[in-house]
Amino acid sequence: MNPLPPNTFSSLDADELTDESKVVIDFIANYYKSIEKYPVQSQVKPGYLSSRLPNAAPSSSESLEDILKDVTDSIIPGLTHWQSPNFFAYFQANASTAGFLGEMLCSGLNVVGFNWIASPAATELESIVMDWMGQMLNLPSSFLFSGGGGGVLHTSTCESLICTLVAARDRVLRKIGSDKIVKLVVYASDQTHCSLFKGTKLVGIPPSNFRSIRTSFSTGFSLSPQALEDAIQKDVAAGLVPLFLCATIGTTGCGAVDPVKELGQIARKYSLWYHIDAAYAGSACICPEFRHYMDGVELADSLTMNPHKWFLTNMDCCCLWVQEPSSLIQSLASDAEYLTNKASESNAVVDYKDWQIALSRRFKALKLWIVIRRHGLANLMCHIRADVNLAKRFESLVTKDNRFEVVVPRRFALVCFRLKPYNKSCDGLKLNRDLLAAVNQSGRAFMTHGVIGGVYVIRCAIGSTLTQEHHVDDLWKLIQQKARLILANGK
Amino acid sequence: MNPLPPNTFSSLDADELTDESKVVIDFIANYYKSIEKYPVQSQVKPGYLSSRLPNAAPSSSESLEDILKDVTDSIIPGLTHWQSPNFFAYFQANASTAGFLGEMLCSGLNVVGFNWIASPAATELESIVMDWMGQMLNLPSSFLFSGGGGGVLHTSTCESLICTLVAARDRVLRKIGSDKIVKLVVYASDQTHCSLFKGTKLVGIPPSNFRSIRTSFSTGFSLSPQALEDAIQKDVAAGLVPLFLCATIGTTGCGAVDPVKELGQIARKYSLWYHIDAAYAGSACICPEFRHYMDGVELADSLTMNPHKWFLTNMDCCCLWVQEPSSLIQSLASDAEYLTNKASESNAVVDYKDWQIALSRRFKALKLWIVIRRHGLANLMCHIRADVNLAKRFESLVTKDNRFEVVVPRRFALVCFRLKPYNKSCDGLKLNRDLLAAVNQSGRAFMTHGVIGGVYVIRCAIGSTLTQEHHVDDLWKLIQQKARLILANGK
Structure with missing residues (x-):
C-alpha cells in the first residue's frame, strides 16, 4: 500500500491552537476595551463589504494576522455593537466572561x-x-x-x-x-x-x-x-x-x-x-x-x-x-x-x-452551568437589580423633564418614552422618529422604537453588561441635546 | 437620587476575560493532547452525574479553578470523545483550530x-x-x-x-x-x-x-x-x-x-x-x-x-x-x-x-470564513482526499481478510462492513453486534452500526481531524483481535 501524501496543513494542532487562540483572546479583550470608540449602530451603507473582500475563496492558506486585520478594517466597521455600554436597542444580548468561557469549552470539546x-x-x-x-x-x-x-x-x-x-x-x-x-x-x-x-x-x-x-x-x-x-x-x-x-x-x-x-x-x-x-x-x-x-x-x-x-x-x-x-x-x-x-x-x-x-x-449546558456557578445566585440577582435600578434612574430623568413623557409604566429595565407633541399640529410620530434618528446617527448610543396603542415610542432597553450609571446619564444628556435642536427647528 | 449599590462581581472585565480565557485555552489544548487516553465512548452509567453535582445552584461565586476541576473529574468521564482520532461513529463532527477561533470571535463579538x-x-x-x-x-x-x-x-x-x-x-x-x-x-x-x-x-x-x-x-x-x-x-x-x-x-x-x-x-x-x-x-x-x-x-x-x-x-x-x-x-x-x-x-x-x-x-459566517481562509481551497481538498485515502486503506484491509466483507461499495470515507456468518446457523446480526460491542467496550475506538438491505453492518466513518494512518491500522488490528475471540467462542 502506498503511503499517504503528507499533510501540508495542520488543522488541529494543540500547540498552534494555544498560540492562535491567545492572539484571538487578546484581540477580543482589546475589542472590549475600545468598544466605546465605535459608533454603536454601524454606519455603513448596504453592500459596503463586497468591495472590500475578494469575490472567491483563496486557494492557499492565509495567515491569522491577515484575517484579523480584515476583521479590524472591514468587519468591525460593519458591526452594530451589541456589547457596547451604549447599546439600548431591541433587548440586550448580554455577554459575560463566564458565558464566553462556557462557549469556548463547548466549542473545544465539540461533542x-x-x-x-x-x-x-x-x-x-x-x-x-x-x-x-x-x-x-x-x-x-x-x-x-x-x-x-x-x-x-x-x-x-x-x-x-x-x-x-x-x-x-x-x-x-x-x-x-x-x-x-x-x-x-x-x-x-x-x-x-x-x-x-x-x-x-x-x-x-x-x-x-x-x-x-x-x-x-x-x-x-x-x-x-x-x-x-x-x-x-x-x-x-x-x-x-x-x-x-x-x-x-x-x-x-x-x-x-x-x-x-x-x-x-x-x-x-x-x-x-x-x-x-x-x-x-x-x-x-x-x-x-x-x-x-x-x-x-x-x-x-x-x-x-x-x-x-x-x-x-x-x-x-x-x-x-x-x-x-x-x-x-x-x-x-x-x-x-x-x-x-x-x-x-x-x-x-x-x-x-x-x-x-x-x-x-x-453542549450549551456547559455555558449556562458556568454562568450560574461563576456568578452564583446572589450576584445574578444583583445583576438584574442593577439594571432595573438604572432603568428607574432613566425613567426618573425622563419624568422630570416636562417636554417628555413615559408612555407605558416601566416594569423591568425597559423604558418606553417620547417627546410630547408641543402643539396640536405637531406630529408625535415624526418628532420622535427624528429624535431617535438623531440619537442613533450620532453613533453615541443606539435605541429602537415601537408603536404601543397607536403611539410611536422610543424604547430604552437597559441591560448591556458594560452599561454603568454614567452611560445612562450620558444617554439622557444626548437625548436632551438632540431634542433641543429638533424642537428649535420645529417650532 | 441615591447612588447605586456597587457591583460585587465583574461579569465582563477585559483583563479578567483575558486571564481566564487563557486558562481555558490551556485546558482545551491539554484535552486535545491527552484525548487518546480516554475511552472513546463514555463508559458511565445512566444517572452518573447527579451524584457528583449539587442539586441546586450555588448562591455565591465559585472559582474557575473549581469549575475546571469538576469538568476534569465529572464531565470528561461522561463525554464520548468526538474529537478523538479513534472516533469512527455516526458521521464525524470535525473541529479545527480555525473553526475554534471563528467560534471564539463569534461568541466574543456576540452580535x-x-x-x-x-x-x-x-x-x-x-x-x-x-x-x-x-x-x-x-x-x-x-x-x-x-x-x-x-x-x-x-x-x-x-x-x-x-x-x-x-x-x-x-x-x-x-x-x-x-x-x-x-x-x-x-x-x-x-x-x-x-x-x-x-x-x-x-x-x-x-x-x-x-x-x-x-x-x-x-x-x-x-x-x-x-x-x-x-x-x-x-x-x-x-x-x-x-x-x-x-x-x-x-x-x-x-x-x-x-x-x-x-x-x-x-x-x-x-x-x-x-x-x-x-x-x-x-x-x-x-x-x-x-x-x-x-x-x-x-x-x-x-x-x-x-x-x-x-x-x-x-x-x-x-x-x-x-x-x-x-x-x-x-x-x-x-x-x-x-x-x-x-x-x-x-x-x-x-x-x-x-x-x-x-x-x-x-454570527456563524465568521467561523466558516476563517475556516476557508485559514486553510485555502487546496488544503481543504487535501483534507477530504486524506480522509478518503484512509477509508480506502481500511476498505482494502477488510477486503484482504476473507472472514470479513465490505457490504456496500465505498464512495466517500464511510466503510460498511461485517464479519461474514461462518456457517448457515450463524446469526450475522448477533455476530456483528457482539463484535461492535467488544470494540466499543474496549474504549480504544468507537463505531456505530446500520441495517442496510436487511443486513446488519458496522459503519466505520473516517474523518475525525486527528485521525492518522496508524489509528486506522490500530482500529483494524483491534477489530481482528476481537473477531478472533468472538469466532473462537462461537464455533
Missing part, C-alpha cells in the same frame, strides 16, 4: 449529544442545569426532572414555540383526526412576539386561525381574560377548535405582563395548551420581588426564558420547561437504526434529539 | 444579526461566504447571490428541511387552498435521513403522506427514478398532490448517492420542489473527482451541506442555498414594528431572519 450515549455528560448536565434554573425561578416541581417534568436548551424562543405548538397540535389531532388541522386556533395578545405567528404558520395552522387579541393602555397592554374567553367562545360556536394560548411575561414592545393565573384558568377550562413566554423578563423572576409575575405558572404546560437576553449568557441559549415531556417526545422523536442503543431502549435516559427540532446539538 | 441593520457585517459576510462556498462546489450561478439566488447558514439540516418544506407547501397551498394541506405528499428513498420525515410532520403534512421508497443492493441503495415516478402517478391518481422530493448525496446509512439529474427531471415534470441533501458528502464535492455526483443540481430548488460534519467547522454550521429566495421569504418573513427600518424597506439588503426559523441568530 454532539443528540442522544444520551453520544455524550452522557452533555445530556445529564443539561438536565441538572435545567432543574437548577427551574428552582431559581421557583417553578413547581412538576416542571423539573426531579418532579416528573423537565427542561431542554433550545436555540431560540421560536424553536420552543414550534416544538410546543406541534406537541399541542398532535395531542388534539390524535383525537379528532389530522384533517382537522385547519380548524385549530391559537390565541395571544397583540403584544405577543411575532415568533408565535410565524411558528403557527410553520406548523401548518392557517394564518387566519391566529387570534391576536387587542390590548390597550387601560390594562397596561396585558391580555384581558374576558376578551380571551369571548374569542374562544366565538371560535367554538363557529366550529373551530381552540388549541394553544401564549401568555407573555415582559413583552417586547413595552414589557407588559399578561395575567398568568387568570389566563391559565381559562386555558384549563377549554383544554388549551398553555405556554408562557418569559423570554425577556424570566431572568428577573429569580428575584423575589419579580417572582409574583409567575404566579399561576402551575397551570401552564410549558414555559420559556432566554438566558441569552438578560442572564449573562452568550448567544444562543433558550430554556424550555414542560410538565409532560411525553407530549413533546411523541411529536418530536426521530427513529433511525443508526441511533438505536441499549441506553435509549432502557428508557433510563433522556435523548434530547426528541425534545427539539434538529438531531444535532451543541 | 445578533437578525436583520441587516442589527449588524450589517454579519449579514454581508454571510452572503459573501455563501457565494464563495457555492463557487467551491461549482454550483450554477442561479444559487448564488451574484446570480439571483442565495444562501444562508442554518443550525442543522432539519432546520433547512423545515424552511424549504414550508416554502414548497405554501407555494402550492396559495394556489389550491390551505385546507388541502392533508393532500400534500413528500418523496424520498428509504435511505433518506430521518430528519425529512420529522420535518414533514412538523410542518403539518400527515405522516401517512410521506413516501419512503424502497431501495436495494441492485441500485447501490440509490433512489430509482422509475420507482419515484410510479409512486407519484399512483398518488396523483388517488387525488393527492405531489409536493416535495429530497435526493441525497451521501446517505447516512451507507453513503449512497441518488441520481440527481434523473430525479430532477421527474421533479420538474410533476412540479415538485426538489431538494438535495448533501449534508455529509457535499464537502467532498469541492474536489473535481467527486463533483460529478452533483450533476443535475441546476434542476434543484434547494441544496444543503453541513460544514460541521466534514469541513473542519466546529458545531454548528449548515449551508442552505436556494434558487428563489422569494419563496423562502414569503413563508418565513416576520413582521414587527420594532424591526422596521429604512434599510429593510429599501429592499437593498438581506434580512436573514426571513430565511430561517428563529429571529435571533449568531
Whole structure:
C-alpha cells in the first residue's frame, strides 16, 4: 500500500491552537476595551463589504494576522455593537466572561449529544442545569426532572414555540383526526412576539386561525381574560377548535405582563395548551420581588426564558420547561437504526434529539452551568437589580423633564418614552422618529422604537453588561441635546 | 437620587476575560493532547452525574479553578470523545483550530444579526461566504447571490428541511387552498435521513403522506427514478398532490448517492420542489473527482451541506442555498414594528431572519470564513482526499481478510462492513453486534452500526481531524483481535 501524501496543513494542532487562540483572546479583550470608540449602530451603507473582500475563496492558506486585520478594517466597521455600554436597542444580548468561557469549552470539546450515549455528560448536565434554573425561578416541581417534568436548551424562543405548538397540535389531532388541522386556533395578545405567528404558520395552522387579541393602555397592554374567553367562545360556536394560548411575561414592545393565573384558568377550562413566554423578563423572576409575575405558572404546560437576553449568557441559549415531556417526545422523536442503543431502549435516559427540532446539538449546558456557578445566585440577582435600578434612574430623568413623557409604566429595565407633541399640529410620530434618528446617527448610543396603542415610542432597553450609571446619564444628556435642536427647528 | 449599590462581581472585565480565557485555552489544548487516553465512548452509567453535582445552584461565586476541576473529574468521564482520532461513529463532527477561533470571535463579538441593520457585517459576510462556498462546489450561478439566488447558514439540516418544506407547501397551498394541506405528499428513498420525515410532520403534512421508497443492493441503495415516478402517478391518481422530493448525496446509512439529474427531471415534470441533501458528502464535492455526483443540481430548488460534519467547522454550521429566495421569504418573513427600518424597506439588503426559523441568530459566517481562509481551497481538498485515502486503506484491509466483507461499495470515507456468518446457523446480526460491542467496550475506538438491505453492518466513518494512518491500522488490528475471540467462542 502506498503511503499517504503528507499533510501540508495542520488543522488541529494543540500547540498552534494555544498560540492562535491567545492572539484571538487578546484581540477580543482589546475589542472590549475600545468598544466605546465605535459608533454603536454601524454606519455603513448596504453592500459596503463586497468591495472590500475578494469575490472567491483563496486557494492557499492565509495567515491569522491577515484575517484579523480584515476583521479590524472591514468587519468591525460593519458591526452594530451589541456589547457596547451604549447599546439600548431591541433587548440586550448580554455577554459575560463566564458565558464566553462556557462557549469556548463547548466549542473545544465539540461533542454532539443528540442522544444520551453520544455524550452522557452533555445530556445529564443539561438536565441538572435545567432543574437548577427551574428552582431559581421557583417553578413547581412538576416542571423539573426531579418532579416528573423537565427542561431542554433550545436555540431560540421560536424553536420552543414550534416544538410546543406541534406537541399541542398532535395531542388534539390524535383525537379528532389530522384533517382537522385547519380548524385549530391559537390565541395571544397583540403584544405577543411575532415568533408565535410565524411558528403557527410553520406548523401548518392557517394564518387566519391566529387570534391576536387587542390590548390597550387601560390594562397596561396585558391580555384581558374576558376578551380571551369571548374569542374562544366565538371560535367554538363557529366550529373551530381552540388549541394553544401564549401568555407573555415582559413583552417586547413595552414589557407588559399578561395575567398568568387568570389566563391559565381559562386555558384549563377549554383544554388549551398553555405556554408562557418569559423570554425577556424570566431572568428577573429569580428575584423575589419579580417572582409574583409567575404566579399561576402551575397551570401552564410549558414555559420559556432566554438566558441569552438578560442572564449573562452568550448567544444562543433558550430554556424550555414542560410538565409532560411525553407530549413533546411523541411529536418530536426521530427513529433511525443508526441511533438505536441499549441506553435509549432502557428508557433510563433522556435523548434530547426528541425534545427539539434538529438531531444535532451543541453542549450549551456547559455555558449556562458556568454562568450560574461563576456568578452564583446572589450576584445574578444583583445583576438584574442593577439594571432595573438604572432603568428607574432613566425613567426618573425622563419624568422630570416636562417636554417628555413615559408612555407605558416601566416594569423591568425597559423604558418606553417620547417627546410630547408641543402643539396640536405637531406630529408625535415624526418628532420622535427624528429624535431617535438623531440619537442613533450620532453613533453615541443606539435605541429602537415601537408603536404601543397607536403611539410611536422610543424604547430604552437597559441591560448591556458594560452599561454603568454614567452611560445612562450620558444617554439622557444626548437625548436632551438632540431634542433641543429638533424642537428649535420645529417650532 | 441615591447612588447605586456597587457591583460585587465583574461579569465582563477585559483583563479578567483575558486571564481566564487563557486558562481555558490551556485546558482545551491539554484535552486535545491527552484525548487518546480516554475511552472513546463514555463508559458511565445512566444517572452518573447527579451524584457528583449539587442539586441546586450555588448562591455565591465559585472559582474557575473549581469549575475546571469538576469538568476534569465529572464531565470528561461522561463525554464520548468526538474529537478523538479513534472516533469512527455516526458521521464525524470535525473541529479545527480555525473553526475554534471563528467560534471564539463569534461568541466574543456576540452580535445578533437578525436583520441587516442589527449588524450589517454579519449579514454581508454571510452572503459573501455563501457565494464563495457555492463557487467551491461549482454550483450554477442561479444559487448564488451574484446570480439571483442565495444562501444562508442554518443550525442543522432539519432546520433547512423545515424552511424549504414550508416554502414548497405554501407555494402550492396559495394556489389550491390551505385546507388541502392533508393532500400534500413528500418523496424520498428509504435511505433518506430521518430528519425529512420529522420535518414533514412538523410542518403539518400527515405522516401517512410521506413516501419512503424502497431501495436495494441492485441500485447501490440509490433512489430509482422509475420507482419515484410510479409512486407519484399512483398518488396523483388517488387525488393527492405531489409536493416535495429530497435526493441525497451521501446517505447516512451507507453513503449512497441518488441520481440527481434523473430525479430532477421527474421533479420538474410533476412540479415538485426538489431538494438535495448533501449534508455529509457535499464537502467532498469541492474536489473535481467527486463533483460529478452533483450533476443535475441546476434542476434543484434547494441544496444543503453541513460544514460541521466534514469541513473542519466546529458545531454548528449548515449551508442552505436556494434558487428563489422569494419563496423562502414569503413563508418565513416576520413582521414587527420594532424591526422596521429604512434599510429593510429599501429592499437593498438581506434580512436573514426571513430565511430561517428563529429571529435571533449568531454570527456563524465568521467561523466558516476563517475556516476557508485559514486553510485555502487546496488544503481543504487535501483534507477530504486524506480522509478518503484512509477509508480506502481500511476498505482494502477488510477486503484482504476473507472472514470479513465490505457490504456496500465505498464512495466517500464511510466503510460498511461485517464479519461474514461462518456457517448457515450463524446469526450475522448477533455476530456483528457482539463484535461492535467488544470494540466499543474496549474504549480504544468507537463505531456505530446500520441495517442496510436487511443486513446488519458496522459503519466505520473516517474523518475525525486527528485521525492518522496508524489509528486506522490500530482500529483494524483491534477489530481482528476481537473477531478472533468472538469466532473462537462461537464455533
